[in-house]
Amino acid sequence: MNLWEMADFLKKNGVINAINLDGGGSSTFVKNGALASYPSDHCVPENRWRCARAVSTVLCVHPRRCEVNCSKHGRCVSGRCECERGWSGETCERAECETEGCGRHGICTQDGCVCDAGWTGHKCSQECPSGRYGDGCNQTCTCLRGTCHPVHGLCTCPPGFTGNMCENVCPLGSFGSSCSELCNCSDSCFCDPQSGHCNASITPETNTTLRSWLIIVISLLLLFLFLSLSLHLLSFCRSSSLSSVVDRPYSYVPLHDINGSIAEGEAGKTRADSDSEDEVWTPHSVR
Numbered sequence: 001m002n003l004w005e006m007a008d009f010l011k012k013n014g015v016i017n018a019i020n021l022d023g024g025g026s027s028t029f030v031k032n033g034a035l036a037s038y039p040s041d042h043c044v045p046e047n048r049w050r051c052a053r054a055v056s057t058v059l060c061v062h063p064r065r066c067e068v069n070c071s072k073h074g075r076c077v078s079g080r081c082e083c084e085r086g087w088s089g090e091t092c093e094r095a096e097c098e099t100e101g102c103g104r105h106g107i108c109t110q111d112g113c114v115c116d117a118g119w120t121g122h123k124c125s126q127e128c129p130s131g132r133y134g135d136g137c138n139q140t141c142t143c144l145r146g147t148c149h150p151v152h153g154l155c156t157c158p159p160g161f162t163g164n165m166c167e168n169v170c171p172l173g174s175f176g177s178s179c180s181e182l183c184n185c186s187d188s189c190f191c192d193p194q195s196g197h198c199n200a201s202i203t204p205e206t207n208t209t210l211r212s213w214l215i216i217v218i219s220l221l222l223l224f225l226f227l228s229l230s231l232h233l234l235s236f237c238r239s240s241s242l243s244s245v246v247d248r249p250y251s252y253v254p255l256h257d258i259n260g261s262i263a264e265g266e267a268g269k270t271r272a273d274s275d276s277e278d279e280v281w282t283p284h285s286v287r
Contacts, residue, residue, distance in 0.1 A: 066080065066081050066091065067090075070082075070091055070092045071089075071091050071092045071093045086112035086113065095109075095111075097123070100123065102123055103124050103125050105124040105125070117134050117135045117150075118133060118134070118137070120136070120137050127150045131148075132150075133148055133149060133151060133152065134152075141153055142165055144166050145157060145161050145166035146166045158194075159176050159195075160175060160194030162178065162179045170193040173190070175191055175196040183196060183198070
């Protein structure tokens with residue numbers, strides 16, 4: 001086998017660079033996959049011509065390389081591409097989602113499947129795990145009870161609870177999912193907020209809180225009514241007193257002297273007729 005034949009053999013096996021060791025010297029004859037230079041010998045028996053030199057020792061500079069660096073989606077191992085997850089082909093040039101698809105909850109890109117908010121997995125076929133939601137399932141749910149929606153994170157409360165984080169028990173008199181059912185209990189008994197069963201014991205905290213609010217509201221209403229009634233009565237009394245004093249007519253009553261005689265002035269005079277200190281004006285009384 002001469003050097004030309006050896007070069008073809010090496011190139012077919014993916015050797016990019018190689019040299020021939022010959023008599024202590026060396027010559028590069030394969031460079032970047034092409035025959036670059038090669039030593040030759042004088043032909044026998046006609047030494048005027050040069051003939052291909054037989055192979056003595058060949059040194060491969062490096063093992064087989066992978067083409068195009070495995071498309072940047074894999075690593076080269078012994079001349080073969082080991083592709084990253086989601087990629088295939090001899091040079092990892094093909095996204096698997098192009099053939100397999102990303103289902104109804106994702107789109108295929110050059111980087112593989114990109115899942116919609118609330119979905120994950122190789123083909124975007126799995127919902128976010130419990131307690132997570134959003135793009136890439138990177139958000140943490142805040143629900144104290146129940147579950148949260150994998151897309152937007154809104155809480156779905158179990159029966160008997162309500163609130164943005166399911167933090168509140170159903171108000172007294174209601175029960176069930178979203179506290180939408182009304183209790184149907186006799187004797188004003190409360191019902192269980194989850195099942196609606198009557199005669200259920202109410203937790204002291206809830207019962208005490210409700211009673212406290214009722215007492216406060218009733219007390220404020222009574223105080224308001226008392227103040228309103230007091231102000232109304234006071235206003236009425238004042239208006240009645242002023243009306244009786246201003247609107248009544250006056251008459252002249254003569255005073256008697258010590259001996260019982262009538263003081264100067266005649267009865268029946270009006271107030272404008274005399275300014276005597278012995279005269280007294282009194283409200284006219286109807287007989």
